[in-house]
Amino acid sequence: MTTLFSPLKLRGITFKNRIAVSPMSQYRAIEGKANDWHMVHLGRFAMGGAGLVYAEATAVEADGRRTHGDLGLWEDDQVDGLLSITSFLSQEGTIPGVQLSHAGRKASERRPWHGEKPVDEEDLSIRGEAPWKAIAPSAITYADGWPDPEVMSEADIERVIASFGDAARRSKEAGFRIVEVYAAHGFLVHQFLSPIANRRTDKWGGNAENRRRFAIEVARSIRANWPEEYPLVFRLSATDWLEGGVEIEDTIMTAQALKAEGVDMIDCSTGGIAGRERPRRMTIEQGFQVPFAAQVREEADVSTMAVGLLWDAKICEEIIAKGEADMIALARELLDDPNWPLHAAATLDADHDHNMWPEESGWWLMKRERLMSKLGLR
Numbered sequence: 541m542t543t544l545f546s547p548l549k550l551r552g553i554t555f556k557n558r559i560a561v562s563p564m565s566q567y568r569a570i571e572g573k574a575n576d577w578h579m580v581h582l583g584r585f586a587m588g589g590a591g592l593v594y595a596e597a598t599a600v601e602a603d604g605r606r607t608h609g610d611l612g613l614w615e616d617d618q619v620d621g622l623l624s625i626t627s628f629l630s631q632e633g634t635i636p637g638v639q640l641s642h643a644g645r646k647a648s649e650r651r652p653w654h655g656e657k658p659v660d661e662e663d664l665s666i667r668g669e670a671p672w673k674a675i676a677p678s679a680i681t682y683a684d685g686w687p688d689p690e691v692m693s694e695a696d697i698e699r700v701i702a703s704f705g706d707a708a709r710r711s712k713e714a715g716f717r718i719v720e721v722y723a724a725h726g727f728l729v730h731q732f733l734s735p736i737a738n739r740r741t742d743k744w745g746g747n748a749e750n751r752r753r754f755a756i757e758v759a760r761s762i763r764a765n766w767p768e769e770y771p772l773v774f775r776l777s778a779t780d781w782l783e784g785g786v787e788i789e790d791t792i793m794t795a796q797a798l799k800a801e802g803v804d805m806i807d808c809s810t811g812g813i814a815g816r817e818r819p820r821r822m823t824i825e826q827g828f829q830v831p832f833a834a835q836v837r838e839e840a841d842v843s844t845m846a847v848g849l850l851w852d853a854k855i856c857e858e859i860i861a862k863g864e865a866d867m868i869a870l871a872r873e874l875l876d877d878p879n880w881p882l883h884a885a886a887t888l889d890a891d892h893d894h895n896m897w898p899e900e901s902g903w904w905l906m907k908r909e910r911l912m913s914k915l916g917l918r
């Protein structure tokens with residue numbers, strides 16, 4: 541039986557288990573460069589036993605950052621700061637991954653804790669951070685209070701597609717072994733996919749096939765620059781939860797088209813296309829997005845990753861055992877407990893004597909466990 545702790549092979553890469561650290565933006569980079577913060581943030585998840593550790597949304601061009609603090613791979617000199625991180629992750633037995641992104645009309649936003657709104661003159665005076673002009677498929681604002689984005693010209697589109705390929709090449713140089721494209725949550729690739737943000741009448745919009753073209757070209761650009769033996773994943777918003785938006789049937793078609801371009805797995809999230817208010821159709825409960833991962837896996841015949849409000853090891857085990865997804869991604873639960881995979885292994889009886897732990901702590905914990913049970917303390 542396939543379990544949470546059975547290995548997964550995608551192309552030439554084997555993940556030791558089915559647990560992924562979902563990309564989590566830290567907004568701590570300076571000019572897109574990684575630093576010690578990113579090492580510790582990501583390193584603790586490798587020590588905690590995850591099979592795949594994704595670095596956060598990493599911009600493929602400077603203007604494609606969401607905030608001033610986003611990581612970037614738009615320049616060669618952004619590679620070095622990531623190398624020591626990926627080398628540590630690999631050494632600790634996890635696969636380092638990166639999520640390549642362009643924020644499109646969601647660019648030039650404040651860090652969440654500075655207020656979830658566009659950067660303005662106040663940021664310039666307080667933090668020396670100036671706003672910049674966002675680009676998008678159409679001149680439709682993300683939400684009330686956001687500026688109109690600039691409509692992307694054909695040259696803009698070609699440039700951004702090429703920048704995904706260049707960033708993929710740098711990802712390889714930086715030691716990553718899996719790339720995920722951020723095509724969800726209202727970021728640029730999702731903006732092209734969704735009729736809510738894409739009202740173009742040229743070959744990049746107007747019907748589903750045209751709206752999909754940008755995602756396909758991004759996949760092609762990456763595949764041309766990314767080793768054949770390394771997997772490529774797309775994070776999609778399986779539904780916009782809104783009338784007139786992306787529905788699961790569209791996503792299945794998109795997944796099939798991406799698979800034909802060498803995409804190996806679909807990371808199934810939802811929502812985020814238009815503002816932060818929760819759409820009425822969206823009901824939230826543990827694993828509420830899992831049915832989308834299951835449907836895409838079944839109907840598009842592609843591997844999927846399930847994500848969103850998952851924390852119970854037994855439920856995660858069931859998702860994998862039932863074949864609803866090939867991997868589970870966690871974000872906030874891992875912020876709360878970076879050792880969640882190791883604790884899940886104990887809960888599921890998949891680890892004995894703390895063997896999965898790094899020896900430096902596992903040896904001590906095993907001794908303590910034996911002592912405590914001998915003394916009847918636990």
Ligand SMILES: Cc1cc2nc3c(=O)[nH]c(=O)nc-3n(C[C@H](O)[C@H](O)[C@H](O)COP(=O)(O)O)c2cc1C
Nearest residue numbers: 562563564565596597847848849850870871872873
């Ligand atoms: C701190 C934080 C930062 C996030 N940054 C990203 C990101 O860079 N890219 C992305 O696709 N999702 C991002 N997300 C969303 C998560 O990857 C995940 O999809 C979401 O939190 C649901 O999973 P959870 O319920 O396990 O937290 C972020 C979430 C958190 C908590």
